[in-house]
Amino acid sequence: MKRILIAAIVILFSMHTKAQILAPVKWSYAAKKINKEEAVIFLKATIDNGWHIYSQNVKDGGPVKTSFTFTPSKDYTVAGKTAEPAPVTKFEKVFNMDVSYFEHAVVFQQKIKLKAGEAMIKGQLEYMTCNDKQCLPPANIDFSIAVK
Template identity: 60%
Template sequence: MKKITMALSLVLFTVLGAFAQIEKPVTWSYAAKKVSSTEAVLYIKATIDDKWHIYSQNMQDGGPIKTSFTFSPSKDFSLIGKTIEPKAIKKYESTFKMNVSYFENAVVFQQKVKLNKAATTVKGKVEFMVCNDKQCLPPDEVEFSIPVK
């Protein structure tokens, strides 16, 4: 009897585990392009699954977590200005009871850097929140490392 109970428990946990997969509706990719011998542009792209969206960097307080970038300090480069983004979709969301700015499908953020060295690697992290019309996932943080050659 113990063997049957143990076998059934194992099957039950295996089946439940298959249904409880973690959703990851956003994938990130990175690239860099030198625009001169002392400057480069970093491209940070979010590819977003259908029916999901991430929020702009330019959000009011009291709403969803806005997308934010943190760059690790380095003597090899310095940031030029702020991270820029394309024009976002603006819409009232009843969940937050406010107008929000967000991106669907894909978005490319850009950051200019001044190079103090011919080749370097820019490291940092992006924090973001992803929602669809039924739910929001907890804010997530992804580390990145972008080679600049």
């Protein structure tokens, strides 16, 4: 009986150590003041080899597109849409359509109009990441970027 218990513990422990949480995308943030009334914030995704995230401009019926929501504030307003570089566009069988995505790294940029000299830009981003074998559930990440 003791051997069975020890064997069960060893099996459970080995299963636990093999379980890995996939996190193929790391986000980082920065801000640059253009003048005392304007700034640009940078939202950078560093993407593991073999993985990709989708553009903000994915048609309905496709994967979850990357999106940014900025928390309203008395210290700033968002000026225009979030800019992105030119994505790779290819046909993906799983979605039966052309989709646009980014590999390795991508920097999104958002212009901000400052109402005060400094601001804390807060918000949330949503994205979905896939490789050639699987897609991970969409992720939502809160961000906070200081503009000084």
